[in-house]
Amino acid sequence: MGEVTTSLQRPVTNEGRSRLVRHVDSFEIQPPTPPSHNGVPRSAWTRARRRVSRWHRPYIAILLLLDFGSAAFASWIAIQLFDQAASGFSGTHQDPTWFHTVSYLLLPLGWVVILWSNRAYDRRYLGLGPDEFKRVIRAAVTVAASVSFLAFATKTALSRWTVGTALLGALLLILWGRFVARWALHYIRRRAGQAAHRMVLVGTLPECLEVYAAVTRSPAAGLVPVAIHITDGYAAARGMPTPVPVHAGRDVLALVREVGGDTIAVCGSASAEPGELRRLAWQLEGSGVDLVVAPQLTDIAGPRVHIRPIEGLPLLYVEEPTLSGxxxxxxxxxxxxxxxxxxxxxxxxxxxxxxxxxxxxxxxxxxxxxxxxxxxxxxxxxxxxxxxxxxxxxxxxxxxxxxxxxxxxxxxxxxxxxxxxxxxxxxxxxxxxxxxxxxxxxxxxxxxxxxxxxxxxxxxxxxxxxxxxxxxxxxxxxxxxxxxxxxxxxxxxxxxxxxxxxxxxxxxxxxxxxxxxxxxxxx
Incomplete structure (x- = not known):
């Protein structure tokens, strides 16, 4: 195998990727690079830091502050609206300090913990799609159930109006805060090309170009292809214009590190090679690099796609469109x-x-x-x-x-x-x-x-x-x-x-x- 060289090899920015056109020119024969990792078990307490795309760390920190502040502010609003009834909440007439500790510290912390347990801070669900908001709503149901159970178990007299207003207000404020945070994230991605995942596409050149076109239609998604690693069709690839550098015959993980990527997208038929995808997943363990599989199903939304494993074989089911009911x-x-x-x-x-x-x-x-x-x-x-x-x-x-x-x-x-x-x-x-x-x-x-x-x-x-x-x-x-x-x-x-x-x-x-x-x- 060889490497496909291109006329331009500098990294591609989000702003300029649509204007750059490269041509697959020639092949250079080079010995295969041994994989850098073979799946040997590591300590469960250690995990490789991601080399790039660390946008999610400050973003998650901002979400934590917004969620905590939203829950505390909702408690304050509830107490102000129902000041008389609030005296029954956690026995404030006996111990105002404990009452305010529960309202402004313990309850907001409970929100954050339950949101975390529902993976509402998982970077895979942040910034795109409805899953983030679904997890917030699911966490709100859990918080309401937990408060009800604790009140029943401790026989605490609660003001229903105060508690209901605090919980519903917290949910609405948290959803609004995340909506504003997502809008700001999308704005940064569209205008500055920052806070994005840098992807290396793996597969045949036509498959990779199809995935490239799909992920670059929406800059707000934060997926920026920076290189293509073709697995087949080297001869047919010569002379074809490509928007990013094209490589072949390389160790994929080494290529990802070379181009500063943090995500590998396996496109189309490359994901069907027996054992290859599994070995690639093993190789990426502990590397801090995400693995994404882009099957040959374009323009089909998530709710229509279901994975049903049978005897260890994950089958991808595609449901019919719902045009009645x-x-x-x-x-x-x-x-x-x-x-x-x-x-x-x-x-x-x-x-x-x-x-x-x-x-x-x-x-x-x-x-x-x-x-x-x-x-x-x-x-x-x-x-x-x-x-x-x-x-x-x-x-x-x-x-x-x-x-x-x-x-x-x-x-x-x-x-x-x-x-x-x-x-x-x-x-x-x-x-x-x-x-x-x-x-x-x-x-x-x-x-x-x-x-x-x-x-x-x-x-x-x-x-x-x-x-x-x-x-x-x-x-x-x-x-x-x-x-x-x-x-x-x-x-x-x-x-x-x-x-x-x-x-x-x-x-x-x-x-x-x-x-x-x-x-x-x-x-």
Whole structure:
């Protein structure tokens, strides 16, 4: 085996990795490097320090202070709100010092200990995904159960209002503190490229490049590939452009240390080699390097993936998408209720927009266009008109100026849009009349955006978008809107279809608020 050399070998920063392009040029034959570790048992009390990516240590320390302070502050609020009833909490009328010790020290410490036992400070769950918040809620249930048990066992007279307010307030404050901490962490990752894990990808070059593209789509995830170690296809790799240095025939752990990495991602077929993955895990024991396996299952969310071991063989089960059942009924009910209330509350705004449109350009206030909906059914979408009345006649002369590569025509400076219409598009106010479509059951609050019906039949992967009702907002909109390529927009829509859940809808609705306020990708 040999090493693939590249034209650039300096480390790649988070900011510049998308601009650097390397080419796999040649191979240098070198003797194989013996593994640095063979799985010999070590002391259970010693563990190698991580050489890089120590961001989690100060981050966890901040979380500890935030959680303790949140619990203590919640106790203070409860005591202030129910000062009279608080005299029964831990017998404060007899020993105020003990009462304040329990309220401001022991109870917050109990929160921290139980959060720790629920792995709410585990770096693997921090900064990404819902697991961190689930563990906080699970810890809150444990704290409530523990307080109830101790009160019952010691026959302590507790003020239910005080205790309930302290526990619920602590939960809400801890969740809010972690949300703010996560926002700050994501900001640092996006802006400075810091507080991230440096990954070495192991597998064939196409598999590694696919994983590279997946993990770099979201800088907030904090995964920065810094090198690729290919296991096969050396000849085919020559001359291929690569965003990071490519190596072969190296001891992986030595390569990780050389490039300053702290995580190894085994991609695709490389994880299927009999015994190789197990031996690599043995080699990494005590090294402070994480091992991640990226199977050949892209765009499938965690809730659909389950590991079921059979006779020592871990089988990865992929469940079918959930496109029916009680959750879908709850989604439909939420859509209808929210649309009805929204239309009633927005009547004054609708009147103001209608007047502004009529003053800007005489003609109809609403624009209705045929769109393809659930299971291919056609409906007419409601929108505020943002273009001059002769916009359709002028479209033919602007076709060659289309700035997208998909089925929709988009121009950042479309001359057919009048000034008020430009504001309505930038603020997404032109989409509000689609609440009528939601109320009638033709659309949903969240889902793939409905595409025009005059673009022909949807073929291949695009047709899968029709398995769910189109939405006023969706994963496409909160991930870049018109700035995305057509292929990327389709990928996001298909991801939503395959991994839909009611919680995911609520998350997208929350993200929509920030996207609308930022006016990102709206034109």
């Amino acid at each position: 009680p959750a879908l009924l709850a989604k439909n009910l939420m859509d209808r209720v929210a649309a009805g209330l929204g239309l009633l509350l927005l009547i004054p705004l609708f009147v103001a927009i209608a007047v502004a449109i009529r003053i800007s350009d005489p003609g109809p206030v609403f624009f209705r266009q045929p769109r393809v909906g659930h299971e291919g059914r056609t409906f007419r979408v409601w929108k505020f008109r943002t273009m001059y009345v002769d916009a359709e006649d002028r479209l033919a002369s602007l076709t060659d100026q289309n700035e997208t590569d998909g089925m929709l025509f988009k121009m950042k400076e479309d001359p057919r849009v009048f000034p008020v219409g430009r504001f309505l598009r930038a603020s997404s106010l032109d989409e509000l009349p689609q609440l009528i479509n939601v109320l009638w059951g033709e659309m949903s609050l969240v889902g793939p955006r409905p595409l025009p019906a005059d673009d022909g039949d949807f073929l291949g992967d695009v047709r899968r978008r029709l398995l769910v009702r189109p939405g006023m907002t969706g994963l496409w909109q909160v991930s870049g809107r018109s700035d995305l390529s057509w292929d990327e927009a389709v990928r996001l829509d298909l991801y939503y279809v395959d991994n839909w859940s009611l919680a995911y809808d609520l998350s997208i609705l929350w993200r929509t608020v920030g996207v609308v306020l930022a006016r990102k990708g709206a034109y």
